Amino acid sequence: DTGVSQNPRHKITKRGQNVTFRCDPISEHNRLYWYRQTLGQGPEFLTYFQNEAQLEKSRLLSDRFSAERPKGSFSTLEIQRTEQGDSAMYLCASSFTTGWGYEQYFGPGTRLTVT
Amino acid sequence: DAKTTQPNSMESNEEEPVHLPCNHSTISGTDYIHWYRQLPSQGPEYVIHGLTSNVNNRMASLAIAEDRKSSTLILHRATLRDAAVYYCILRFVDSNYQLIWGAGTKLIIKP
Numbered sequence: 001d002t003g004v005s006q007n008p009r010h011k012i013t014k015r016g017q018n019v020t021f022r023c024d025p026i027s028e029h030n031r032l033y034w035y036r037q038t039l040g041q042g043p044e045f046l047t048y049f050q051n052e053a054q055l056e057k058s059r060l061l062s063d064r065f066s067a068e069r070p071k072g073s074f075s076t077l078e079i080q081r082t083e084q085g086d087s088a089m090y091l092c093a094s095s096f097t098t099g100w101g102y103e104q105y106f107g108p109g110t111r112l113t114v115t
Numbered sequence: 116d117a118k119t120t121q122p123n124s125m126e127s128n129e130e131e132p133v134h135l136p137c138n139h140s141t142i143s144g145t146d147y148i149h150w151y152r153q154l155p156s157q158g159p160e161y162v163i164h165g166l167t168s169n170v171n172n173r174m175a176s177l178a179i180a181e182d183r184k185s186s187t188l189i190l191h192r193a194t195l196r197d198a199a200v201y202y203c204i205l206r207f208v209d210s211n212y213q214l215i216w217g218a219g220t221k222l223i224i225k226p
Contacts, residue, residue, distance in 0.1 A: 004158070042202050042216030043159065056213075091158050104151075104214070106158030 004107035006092050012113045013082055020078045021110045025094030032075050033104060034067055035091040043091055049075060050097065082114045119203045124221040127193050135188040135220055137203030142183050147206045149214060150177065150188045152199040159202065162188065198224045 005024045013019050025032050030051050035043035046065065047057045051072040060066070064082075069075040079086055089111050093104040120138040127133040139148065150162040163170055163177045165186075170177040176189040190197055202219040 040218065042204075042219055043214075044216070045213055093158070103161045103164070104159075106160065108156075108158050 004092055004094055004105050006090075006107040006110050008110060009108060010111050010113075012115065015082060015084060015114055017082055018078065018080045019082055019112060020076050021090055021092075021112075022074060022076050023092030023094075023107060024074045025092070026105055027073075029094035029096055029105070030072065031095045031097055032069055033093040033095070034075070034077050035093065036061070037089040037091055037109070046077075079112075082112075084114045087112055087114045118215070119205060119217050121201075121203050121217060121220045123218070124223065126223045126225060129195060129224050129226050130192055133190040133193045133197070133222065135190075135201050135203075135222065136185065137187070138185045139203070139205055140184045142205060143207075144183075145207065148177070148179060148183075148186050149204040149206055150175070151202045151204060152197075153202070153219070154196075154199045162201070164206075193222075193224050195224050195226060198222055 004026055007022045011019055033048040034046040036046055037043045046060050047067050048055060049069040052069050064080045067075060067077045077090060089109040091106055091109045093106045095104045147164055147166050149164040151159040152162050153159045163172050163175050165177045165179055167179060169179060178187045178189060200219040200221050202216050204214045204216055206214050
């Protein structure tokens, strides 16, 4: 297992286009998280899944943002009608749910640039 | 939400210990204290976490004040590879998915 992977690593899109990012978590992890990170700031929590169930989505930034994890394995984050303010690093993390630690393992991120 | 306060940046010499402080004066009894670090152009990496007692692992030590209103991450012998942004984060047990991140401390290691 090589850890959490994210694709693509970089995405440049024009304002108004839709984009979709993919995250493949560590295989035995049943929790998956999405974060957004802007320059000079820490990650900002967006949503998370336990298996295929999306247990928290109130922090998604707007209704243009949606996430899925259809079979409890990989996940996708979609942004519709992108705006320049959506330019950021989008991070995915995964974790176990046993115990109190819930150490999160992060992927390298997808950097989105909206022109 | 309880928040954390960290210095924006710190410098240290290579091969010397580093003490990274964090204040969390509004912490509640069930909030865990987590530390993550983020190397340039990488996703964050877990360092250590604790609740009340001091903790040690292969990467670092975490010293938690008796009143839990502050904590210190200790890197015993900093190397150039430890140059990163270090985040002190509180995790709420009752909403255990949620890590609330601040801006972190940028650690600069001087050779």
